[in-house]
Amino acid sequence: MPLLYQNAYFHIHYPLTSFKSKWTLEKVDSVYTEPITIGDSTIWSNYENSDRRWKEESGKMEKECFVTVGATADFPDLVAGVLSADMIEALGEEGYTRLTMQVGRSYEYYLNLQKTALQLPSLKITAFAFNKKGLGEEMLSVKAVEGKSHEGVVISHAGAGTILDAMRLGLPIIVVANPALLDNHQEELATELAAQGYCHKSDVKGLKEAIRQVGREQNTKKWGDTAKVSVSRPLDKMVGYEEEVKVLAAPAPQMSYGENTGPVGGVTPPIPTVSTTSGSLYGPSSLLGEIAAPSPVSGGDSAFVTDFPLVNGQEADLDLGLYLDFNSVENPQPIRGTGGQTEPGARTYDYEKLNPDIYAPPGTDSGSVPQAQWPMGLSHNRFGTGLRSGFARQQTVDQLPAAVEFAGVDMRLAPHAYRELHWHTANEWSIIMKGSVRVSAINEDGESFIDDISAGDVWFFPAGVPHSIQALDEGAEFLLVFDQGTFNEDSTVINPLLYFGSLILLKDGTDPLKFLVSEMFLRNPKSVLSKDLQTPVSAFDNLPTGQLYIFEGTPASPNIQDQQIIGPNGILPVNDSYTYHFSQQEPYVVPGGQVKIIDSTTFPIATNFAAALVTIEPGAMREIHWHLTSDEWNFFLQGSARITIFAAPEASQTFDYTAGDVGYIPASNSHYIENTGTEDVIVLEMLKQPKFTDISVAQWLALTPRQIVLDTLHLPNDTLNNLPQEKQYIKQGNLNLTALAADPNGTAAYEG
Numbered sequence: 158m159p160l161l162y163q164n165a166y167f168h169i170h171y172p173l174t175s176f177k178s179k180w181t182l183e184k185v186d187s188v189y190t191e192p193i194t195i196g197d198s199t200i201w202s203n204y205e206n207s208d209r210r211w212k213e214e215s216g217k218m219e220k221e222c223f224v225t226v227g228a229t230a231d232f233p234d235l236v237a238g239v240l241s242a243d244m245i246e247a248l249g250e251e252g253y254t255r256l257t258m259q260v261g262r263s264y265e266y267y268l269n270l271q272k273t274a275l276q277l278p279s280l281k282i283t284a285f286a287f288n289k290k291g292l293g294e295e296m297l298s299v300k301a302v303e304g305k306s307h308e309g310v311v312i313s314h315a316g317a318g319t320i321l322d323a324m325r326l327g328l329p330i331i332v333v334a335n336p337a338l339l340d341n342h343q344e345e346l347a348t349e350l351a352a353q354g355y356c357h358k359s360d361v362k363g364l365k366e367a368i369r370q371v372g373r374e375q376n377t378k379k380w381g382d383t384a385k386v387s388v389s390r391p392l393d394k395m396v397g398y399e400e401e402v403k404v405l406a407a408p409a410p411q412m413s414y415g416e417n418t419g420p421v422g423g424v425t426p427p428i429p430t431v432s433t434t435s436g437s438l439y440g441p442s443s444l445l446g447e448i449a450a451p452s453p454v455s456g457g458d459s460a461f462v463t464d465f466p467l468v469n470g471q472e473a474d475l476d477l478g479l480y481l482d483f484n485s486v487e488n489p490q491p492i493r494g495t496g497g498q499t500e501p502g503a504r505t506y507d508y509e510k511l512n513p514d515i516y517a518p519p520g521t522d523s524g525s526v527p528q529a530q531w532p533m534g535l536s537h538n539r540f541g542t543g544l545r546s547g548f549a550r551q552q553t554v555d556q557l558p559a560a561v562e563f564a565g566v567d568m569r570l571a572p573h574a575y576r577e578l579h580w581h582t583a584n585e586w587s588i589i590m591k592g593s594v595r596v597s598a599i600n601e602d603g604e605s606f607i608d609d610i611s612a613g614d615v616w617f618f619p620a621g622v623p624h625s626i627q628a629l630d631e632g633a634e635f636l637l638v639f640d641q642g643t644f645n646e647d648s649t650v651i652n653p654l655l656y657f658g659s660l661i662l663l664k665d666g667t668d669p670l671k672f673l674v675s676e677m678f679l680r681n682p683k684s685v686l687s688k689d690l691q692t693p694v695s696a697f698d699n700l701p702t703g704q705l706y707i708f709e710g711t712p713a714s715p716n717i718q719d720q721q722i723i724g725p726n727g728i729l730p731v732n733d734s735y736t737y738h739f740s741q742q743e744p745y746v747v748p749g750g751q752v753k754i755i756d757s758t759t760f761p762i763a764t765n766f767a768a769a770l771v772t773i774e775p776g777a778m779r780e781i782h783w784h785l786t787s788d789e790w791n792f793f794l795q796g797s798a799r800i801t802i803f804a805a806p807e808a809s810q811t812f813d814y815t816a817g818d819v820g821y822i823p824a825s826n827s828h829y830i831e832n833t834g835t836e837d838v839i840v841l842e843m844l845k846q847p848k849f850t851d852i853s854v855a856q857w858l859a860l861t862p863r864q865i866v867l868d869t870l871h872l873p874n875d876t877l878n879n880l881p882q883e884k885q886y887i888k889q890g891n892l893n894l895t896a897l898a899a900d901p902n903g904t905a906a907y908e909g
Contacts, residue, residue, distance in 0.1 A: 217254065218254075218304075218305065218306060218307055219254045219255060219305065219306040219307070220251075220252050220253045220254050220255070220306060220307040220308075220309050221253070221254075221255045221256075221257065221298045221299045221306065221309035222248055222253045222255065222256045222257070222299075222309050222310050222311075222312065222368075223257045223258075223259075223292075223295045223296065223298065223299050223309065223310075223311050223312070224236075224239050224256070224257070224258045224259065224311075224312040224313070225258075225259040225292060225295075225311070225312075225313050225314065225319055226258075226259060226260055226261045226263060226314050227261060227313075227314045227316045227319065227335075228261055228287055228572060228573065228712070229572045229630055229631070229632075230261075230314075230335060230337065230338060230630075231261065231262050231263055231337070232261070232263065232314055232335050232337070233263045233266050234361050235312075235314065235333055235335070235361055236258065236260050236263045236266060236267050236270065237266075237270060237361075238333075238361035238362070238364050239256070239258065239312065239364065240267075240270050240271065240274045241364075242274075242275040243365045244364050244365055244368070245274065245275040245276075245277060245280065246275070246277075246365075247364075247365040247368045247369060248277075248280055248368060249277045249279055249280055250369075251368055251369065251371075251372045252307065252372075253280060253309065254279060254280060254281065255280070255281050255282075255283070255298075255309075256280055256281070256282045256283075257282075257283050257284070257295055257298070258282070258283070258284040258285075259284075259285060259286070259287070259288065259292060259295070260284055260285070260286060261286060261287060262286070262712070264284075264286045267284055271284075287711070287712070289543065289708075289709045289710070289711075290543065290544070290709075291543065291544030291709075292319070292322070292544075293322075293544070296311065296322055296323065296326055296328065297326070299311055299326075299328050299329075300326060300327075300328065308328075308329065309328075309329075310328070310329045310330065310331060310368065310371050311323045311328050311329070311330040311331070312330075312331045312333065312364070313330055313331070313332055313333070314332075314333060314334070314335050315332045315333065315334040315335065315344065315346055315347040317346060318545065320332060320346070320350065320356065323356075324355055324356075329357070329371050330356045330357070331356070331357045331358075331359050331364070331367045331368070331371065332346075332347040332350065332351065332356045332357070332358050332359070333347075333358075333359055333360060333361060333364070334346075334347045334358075334360075357370060357371060414505050414506065414507040415487055415488065415505070415506030415507060416504065416505050416506060417501070417502065417503055417504050420458070421502065421503060422503075460501045460502075461499075461501070462490070462499035462500070462501050465486075465488055465490050465499060466486050467486075467490070467492065468481050468482055468483060468485050468486055468489070469481075469482065469485075469895040469898065470894070470895030470897075470898045471492060471493060471494075471517070472494065472898075473494060473895070473897070473898040473901065474494050474520070474901055475493050475494035475495065475496050475519065475520025475521075476519070476520040476521055477519075477897055477898070477901055478514075478519030478520065478521055478801075478811070479894060479895045479897060479898060480513070480514070480799065480831070480833045480894040480895070481493070481513040481514075481517055481895075482513070482894075482895075483509055483510040483513045483516070484510050487506065488506060489506060489509050489510060489513070489516065489517075490517075491509075491516050491517045492517060493517040493518070493519070493520065494520065496520060497517055511813060511815060512812075512813045513813060514799050514811035514812065514813050515811075515812065515813060518810070518811060519801070519811055521801070521809060522801070522809055522810050522811055523807055523808055523809050524804075524807060524808030524809070524810075525808055525810075526802050526804050526808050526809065526810035527558070527559035527823075528557060528558070528559060529557075529559065529800070529802055529810070529812050529820055529821050529822060530557075530812040530813070530814060530818055530819070530820055530821075531552050531556045531557040531818065531819045531821075532815070532817055532818050532819075533550055533552060533565075533567050533817045533818070533819065534817050535556075536550035536551055536552060536556060536567075537550060538550045539646070539647055539706075540707075541570075541571075541574065541706055541707025541708055542704075542705055542706060542707065542708045543708050543709040544709065545571055546570070546571050546574040546707050546708050546709045547568065547569045547570040547571050547574050547628075547707040548568070548569050548707070549566055549567065549568040549569070549646055549707065550566070550567050551564065551565065551566040551567070551645070551646045551647070552564060552565045552566075552819045553642060553643060553644060553645055554642045554643050555645075557819060557821055559821050559823065560642045560788075560790060560819075560821040561642040561643075561788075562640065562641075562642055562787075562788045562790070562845055563638060563639065563640065563641075563642055563788065563790035563821070563843060563845070564583075564638075564639045564641060564642050564643070564644040564645075565636060565637065565638050565639070565790065565792060565819055566636070566637040566639070566646045567634070567635075567636055567637075567817075568634065568635055568636075568637060568707075569632075569633070569634045570592075570594070570626070570627070570628035570632060570633045570634075570707060571628060571632050571709070572628055572629070572630055572631060572632045572712075573627065573628060573629075573630070573709065573710045573711065573712045573713065574627070574628050574632075574707055574708060574709055574710055575625065575626065575627045575628075575705075575707070575708055575709075575710040576625070576626040576627075576706075576707055577625075577673050577674065577675060577704070577705040577706055577707070577708065578623060578624070578625050578673070578674040579623070579624070579671060579672055579673045579674060580618075580620075580621055580622060580623040580624065580671075580672050581618075581620055581621075581639070581644070581670065581671050581672070582620050582621070582641075582670040582671075583620055583639040583640055583641040583644045583671075584617070584618070584619055584620050584639065584640045584763075584765070584766070585616075585617065585618045585637055585638075585639055586615070586616075586617050586637070586638045586639075586640075586763060586766045586768070586843070587615065587616050587617070587635050587636060587637045587638065588613070588614070588615050588635065588636050588739070588768075588770075588841065589610060589611060589612050589613065589614050589615075589633060589634075589635040590612060590634045590635055590636060590794060591612050591632075591633065591634045592611070592612060592628060592629070592631045592632045592633030592634060593609060593610065593611040593612070593628070593629040593630075593631060593633060594609070594610060594626050594627060594628055594629060594633045594635065595607065595608070595609050595626075595627045595629060595713050595717065595720070596608055596610065596616050596624060596625065596626050596627075596735065596736060597624065597625050597720070598618060598622050598623060598624035598625070598729075598735055599622075599623065599724075600622055600729060600733070601621075601622075602726055603724050603725070603726040604724075604726050604727060604728060604729045604730070604733075605721070605722055605723060605724060605727075605728055605729065606728065606729040606734070606735050607717060607720060607721050608717075608734075608735070608736045609629065609717055610736050610738060611740060612740060613739055613740025614736065614737065614738050614739050614740050615736065615737045615739045615755060615760065615768075616735055616736045616737075617735055617736075617737075617760065617762050617763040617766060618735060619762065622735075623674075624735075627710055627713055629713055630712065636792055636841070638766075638790065638792075638843055640765065640766070640845055644671075645671075646671070673704055673705075673706070675700070675701045675703070675704055675705050676704060678697070678700050679700065679701075679702075679703075683697050732761050732762075733761070733762050734760075734762060735762060737755060737759065737760045739753065739755055739770070742755070744772070745886075747885060747886055747887050748777075748887070748889045749773065749774050749776075749777030749778075749887040749888055749889040749890070750771065750772045750773045750774050750777055750779075750837075750886075750887040751771075751772045751887075752769055752770070752771050752772075752886050752887070753769065753770045754767070754768070754769050754770075754849045755767070755768050755769075755770075755849075756768070756846075756847060756848050756849045757847045757848065758848060764847055765845055765846060765847060766843070766844075766845065767787075767843075767844040767845075767846050767847065767848055767849035767850075768841060768842060768843050768844070768849065769841075769842045769849055770839070770840075770841055770842075771830070771838075771839070771840050771841075771842060771886070771887070772837050772838070772839050773796070773798070773830060773831075773832045773837065773838040773840070773887060774832065774837055774889075775832050775834065775835050775836065775837070775892055776832060776889070776890040776891050776892040776893075776894070777831075777832055777887055777888060777889050777890050778829050778830060778831035778832065778887070778888050778890055779829055779830035779831075779840075779886065779887055779888075780829060780853055780854070780855060780884075780885055780886060780887065780888050781827055781828070781829045781853075781854040781855070782827065782828070782829070782851040782852055782853050782854060783822075783824075783825050783826060783827045783828065783851065783852050784822075784824055784825070784844055784846075784850065784851050784852075785824065785825065785850065785851075785852065786824055786825075786846065787824055787844040787845045787846045788821065788822065788823050788824050788844075788845065789820075789821070789822040789824075789828075789842055789843065789844060790819070790820070790821055790842075790843040791819070791820040791821075791822075791830075791840055791841060791842045791843065792818070792819055792820075792840070792841045792843075793814045793815065793816050793817065793818045793819075793820070793838065793839070793840050794816060794839040794840065794841065795816050795836065795837065795838065795839040796815075796816065796832060796834050796836050796837055796838030796839060796840075797813070797814065797815045797816075797832075797833050797834035797836075797838070798813075798814050798830050798831055798832055798833055798834070798838045798840065799811055799812065799813045799814065799830075799831050799833050800812050800814065800820060800822070800828050800829065800830055800831075801828060801829065802822055802826050802827075802828050803826060803827045803828070804823070804826050805825075805826075813833070814840075827854065831890075832890075833894060835892075851884075853884045853885070853886075855880050855881055855885065856880075856881060856882065856883065856884050856885075858870075858872075858877070858880050859877075859880035859881060859882045860882060863877060888907070889907060890906060890907050891905055891906060891907060891908060891909045892909075893905070893909060896909055
């Protein structure tokens with residue numbers, strides 16, 4: 158029986174022998190599904206696409222109680238509590254005529270309970286496991302409809318999404334936190350909202366009294382009754398809904414970033430508010446130069462900035478290039494040593510605080526270097542289909558024109574959501590940042606592959622290999638890296654892009670393509686599909702009408718073997734595995750941090766991808782180095798850092814990075830990564846080559862004949878004697894990044 162309803166959504170109708178009302182089937186469209194009988198219950202398969210609806214013709218005013226246990230965790234206690242005799246009696250006494258239950262994985266448990274549950278002639282009970290379309294229809298059935306139904310109630314687990322949906326619809330809601338959850342932020346959220354009057358909070362034992370309290374009071378506050386719902390503390394601990402609450406709670410513009418104020422550009426804000434139009438869009442010719450009176454040499458509009466404190470190290474020598482912490486002042490200024498000047502014009506302070514080395518560059522920066530930093534936070538987010546299924550945002554040559562060899566995508570999948578079946582002309586390498594996924598694929602030999610992987614693990618799908626990705630119970634967010642800079646997650650066909658007069662094409666002269674299975678089926682004649690799959694044309698009646706992209710799915714079986722399909726050619730050979738459990742690899746630990754490398758040495762299928770996951774402690778830095786033939790694409794998973802890129806013959810520029818930023822360094826350009834914050838920096842370095850390699854500047858100098866280095870750089874012998882002959886990867890440093898300001902010629906950069 159489990160296989161019968163593992164992938165179906167059920168509508169259960171109880172045969173109530175003493176129920177006098179007449180029940181009929183309401184036809185919604187021309188296709189019917191057949192009922193399945195289990196014991197005394199009737200189950201309609203595929204509830205989310207059900208084409209029959211039960212309709213009572215008794216004419217009685219309805220009153221709905223909708224119960225939801227959520228999709229990510231079992232809550233059998235709530236199911237049992239709602240079906241208890243006391244609760245059923247309370248519902249009957251309060252005039253409820255319908256009880257609809259979303260029971261999730263507790264469905265089998267529910268079937269057993271309902272056999273002995275109290276049944277009232279006046280109360281119709283239906284249940285289903287999950288609904289891919291979400292719970293909007295069930296929620297709306299609780300609302301009062303004049304002449305048809307009274308306002309009912311929602312009984313919900315304390316999931317933030319369900320609570321907010323009920324609040325937006327103005328529905329009474331009883332919140333029951335699931336005590337089985339390890340980090341019970343649900344309890345905090347329920348307590349906070351109940352204290353503010355937005356919901357009733359109960360435990361399973363108190364449901365009977367809670368139902369009666371809802372009936373007595375009818376005064377639960379509705380969304381919008383107050384200017385702000387103060388739930389930030391518990392919500393900040395729950396992934397996915399924090400920003401939603403804050404935005405909805407403050408509908409007026411809330412600009413919290415520091416910026417210039419007062420007169421600017423000849424306009425003195427705030428301007429007067431008027432109710433009628435006046436004046437002209439254009440000025441007179443008398444304002445032309447040589448006609449209009451000249452502006453005063455002095456005493457006119459002033460560009461002076463007064464009362465601006467400088468941060469530690471800002472007055473030190475420009476060439477020391479100390480990191481400037483502009484977060485310590487409200488109004489930073491582009492001054493370093495004897496360079497720069499104050500800025501009185503249009504500006505947003507937070508941009509400058511995030512990018513101090515752009516705003517007040519070290520004196521060693523010179524010339525022009527292509528833009529090498531892009532925040533994923535500025536990339537457009539593409540949402541999936543359905544209810545909160547996920548999103549994706551990307552960095553391509555559109556955002557970072559220099560990144561011709563790589564493109565990156567940050568993708569989020571809700572629990573059980575899919576990335577639609579697809580394949581690419583680009584190779585796909587990925588590391589999971591949070592959560593877990595199930596991936597599956599087949600190769601050209603018909604060998605199948607399936608695996609479950611978690612945060613820190615890696616997958617690789619060669620170009621052309623069709624594959625699927627599904628988030629497991631806790632959802633997932635992962636980083637996708639493609640070996641074509643013009644790859645575009647939002648388009649199936651990418652045209653050549655024109656940048657600064659140069660046509661950027663891939664080295665083989667082609668453009669990257671992405672193929673979706675939904676589009677493939679929609680773009681072929683149904684007669685051809687019928688012949689190819691040897692199935693009637695009617696089998697294609699319910700094909701999706703467009704791209705699914707990211708969409709809600711049926712929860713994956715806890716036993717991966719249930720979904721493994723092995724054809725005549727067997728499974729993928731181990732050496733060709735598409736996944737590597739990188740999270741279980743022990744790091745190479747050095748003073749100042751640690752490094753993990755993955756390339757074709759241990760992950761043979763990824764023949765031209767090499768990566769290093771580097772963790773840099775505060776004050777430390779990834780040593781100065783370069784890569785011989787491959788550009789480096791990097792992604793900052795955590796922390797803040799800066800990189801100076803030296804490009805021949807004499808250009809250099811320093812860029813600042815924070816979590817979620819992409820960096821790009823062309824081949825042979827020297828660079829370092831310095832931790833500029835108080836937390837560890839975690840950065841992924843990607844190369845397009847079989848083995849991860851680099852040239853260390855310190856090691857190069859240590860292994861070069863001494864006299865050559867002396868004659869060229871005039872470095873002291875003591876310095877050369879201390880150079881390491883082995884690559885160190887990471888160098889320790891002083892936690893105080895401005896300590897050198899006190900002794901510019903000393904050792905405070907690495908000691909102290």
